[in-house]
Amino acid sequence: MPRADGRLSHSLDPTEQGPQDRCGVFGVWARGEDVAKLAYFGLYALQHRGQEAAGIAVSDGTGVVVYKDLGLVAQVFDEPTLASLRGHIAVGHTRYSTTGSPTWENAQPTLRATPVRRDDDRPATTIALAHNGNLVNTAELHRQVQELGLVDDATSDTALVATLLASRPDLSVEAAALELLPKLRGAFSFVFMDEENLYAARDPQGVRPLVLGRIERGWVVASETAALETVGASFVREVEPGELLTIGDDGLRSTRFAKPDPKGCLFEYVYLARPDSVISGRNVYAARVAVGRTLAREHPVDADIVIGVPDSGIPAAIGYAEESGIPYSVGLVKNAYVGRTFIQPSQTIRELGIRLKLNPLREIVRGKRVIMVDDSIVRGNTQRAQVRLLREAGAVAVHVRISSPPVMWPCFYGIDFATRAELIANGLDTEGVRASIGADSLGYVSLEGLIAATEQPRTRLCRACFDGEYPIGLPEDGMVGKHLLEGVQRRLPVTLPERSRSTPPATLGERNQPYGPPVAPTPRNLPLGAPALGEQGVTPKGAHPHR
Ligand code: SF4
Numbered sequence: 001m002p003r004a005d006g007r008l009s010h011s012l013d014p015t016e017q018g019p020q021d022r023c024g025v026f027g028v029w030a031r032g033e034d035v036a037k038l039a040y041f042g043l044y045a046l047q048h049r050g051q052e053a054a055g056i057a058v059s060d061g062t063g064v065v066v067y068k069d070l071g072l073v074a075q076v077f078d079e080p081t082l083a084s085l086r087g088h089i090a091v092g093h094t095r096y097s098t099t100g101s102p103t104w105e106n107a108q109p110t111l112r113a114t115p116v117r118r119d120d121d122r123p124a125t126t127i128a129l130a131h132n133g134n135l136v137n138t139a140e141l142h143r144q145v146q147e148l149g150l151v152d153d154a155t156s157d158t159a160l161v162a163t164l165l166a167s168r169p170d171l172s173v174e175a176a177a178l179e180l181l182p183k184l185r186g187a188f189s190f191v192f193m194d195e196e197n198l199y200a201a202r203d204p205q206g207v208r209p210l211v212l213g214r215i216e217r218g219w220v221v222a223s224e225t226a227a228l229e230t231v232g233a234s235f236v237r238e239v240e241p242g243e244l245l246t247i248g249d250d251g252l253r254s255t256r257f258a259k260p261d262p263k264g265c266l267f268e269y270v271y272l273a274r275p276d277s278v279i280s281g282r283n284v285y286a287a288r289v290a291v292g293r294t295l296a297r298e299h300p301v302d303a304d305i306v307i308g309v310p311d312s313g314i315p316a317a318i319g320y321a322e323e324s325g326i327p328y329s330v331g332l333v334k335n336a337y338v339g340r341t342f343i344q345p346s347q348t349i350r351e352l353g354i355r356l357k358l359n360p361l362r363e364i365v366r367g368k369r370v371i372m373v374d375d376s377i378v379r380g381n382t383q384r385a386q387v388r389l390l391r392e393a394g395a396v397a398v399h400v401r402i403s404s405p406p407v408m409w410p411c412f413y414g415i416d417f418a419t420r421a422e423l424i425a426n427g428l429d430t431e432g433v434r435a436s437i438g439a440d441s442l443g444y445v446s447l448e449g450l451i452a453a454t455e456q457p458r459t460r461l462c463r464a465c466f467d468g469e470y471p472i473g474l475p476e477d478g479m480v481g482k483h484l485l486e487g488v489q490r491r492l493p494v495t496l497p498e499r500s501r502s503t504p505p506a507t508l509g510e511r512n513q514p515y516g517p518p519v520a521p522t523p524r525n526l527p528l529g530a531p532a533l534g535e536q537g538v539t540p541k542g543a544h545p546h547r
Contacts (some may be wrong), residue, residue: 030218292319299443307331
């Protein structure tokens with residue numbers, strides 16, 4: 001049965017995946033509350049951060065159980081299942097895979113138990129771990145797991161972390177975490193639990209969001225503030241970069257495991273986060289409206305109406321209209337109830353393309369010069385289809401305005417963009433992209449304009465997908481990528497493309513240099529829609545460095 005999937009505008013074209021987040025995480029510690037239900041509603045509010053799988057682990061103080069499956073939150077859980085998950089601690093996860101394949105085994109929370117020690121009659125401790133983000137030293141962790149003689153056939157960085165956490169039966173889970181967390185590189189917002197405590201930890205750069213909230217009988221942690229509000233929790237503060245929180249019968253304890261060096265993801269403001277969430281004190285909707293205003297100042301054009309591509313292009317369109325004085329109107333209507341039915345579309349459905357999910361309001365756009373505002377361009381196929389739809393509906397001109405700078409670089413910290421070769425802005429300048437998508441004009445907001453709209457200092461933001469300055473060094477051997485561990489297990493060669501290996505990662509983070517030189521436009525990546533586009537400069541499937 002089709003369901004509302006919460007996906008944003010890039011998912012409108014069934015043949016083109018937009019940027020996908022690594023996941024939403026949720027945790028609750030509250031005696032006397034139905035924590036499984038709270039986790040369910042928390043995950044429901046975070047559905048936009050991942051639609052491949054969902055899971056909830058609970059503990060009643062004596063044992064941890066997990067229920068997880070592939071699918072949307074509302075597909076995975078029903079009343080009887082939730083009623084069977086009893087306890088006062090819960091950890092929940094909604095997944096999009098940015099390492100490992102979308103298999104049941106890689107769904108989260110990931111469960112691992114400590115080995116029982118021969119000299120100790122204490123029972124094993126079970127750990128359930130949920131992760132938002134992506135580690136970049138996964139290969140190193142995999143080697144560590146092997147050196148310890150631990151068998152682990154999981155294909156995700158999260159599973160390795162859970163295995164390593166559970167490998168220290170001589171330590172409390174908190175102590176094991178404090179030992180392990182400083183050794184992790186990359187983006188991680190972890191929510192995890194054992195039989196007695198709830199834990200939350202954020203990488204020293206705080207790339208992915210993670211917030212702490214309070215309910216009457218306990219505490220809640222979640223990827224976004226919108227999830228706190230959904231379960232009636234009041235916002236307390238963000239989990240600090242480099243901080244581990246331990247929540248149990250003794251209350252809440254905060255421990256620093258690393259010096260904070262904030263580099264929050266700029267793309268959260270553009271597209272990933274819900275508009276009703278607040279990141280670093282800035283409401284996401286307000287930031288998007290402000291970007292739209294800047295866009296209007298930077299790229300003015302004569303037109304009759306401003307429309308936004310639902311959902312994430314709409315606030316910027318409103319801002320553009322406010323600043324330019326050109327009336328805002330709804331010009332594209334999204335069918336919110338088309339679910340994941342068309343992930344692998346048949347040829348007939350592929351030909352229907354974007355029409356399945358988006359319909360122009362002919363009465364509004366006919367005879368008009370339209371400014372269409374969208375949040376970002378990845379491959380350009382979606383925008384090309386949108387422009388065509390508007391023209392077919394009678395628009396006499398379509399001016400495209402984009403509320404982020406050109407996406408030029410892949411993300412290694414938990415966002416699944418196209419491969420670098422597939423990023424349209426990587427091979428074409430603005431005029432080339434305009435011609436490719438068939439617009440009358442095209443304007444991207446400047447990086448400075450976007451940063452200003454977030455009200456964060458430039459130095460506290462990761463902007464790597466726009467400027468190539470990766471704030472967390474990448475491994476020198478190029479051992480990064482979504483299917484890295486599957487490649488390792490199948491003994492596949494795992495390499496970065498030649499151009500991406502050119503800058504040693506040890507100095508990369510220190511010098512903030514782009515990871516490899518820009519790719520020069522070539523005839524092969526000029527005409528968009530060309531079937532061979534994605535093949536350019538790509539390493540073998542399963543060993544791909546990009547997501
Ligand atoms: S590279 Fe882009 S998407 Fe990835 S964390 Fe940095 S700003 Fe966010």
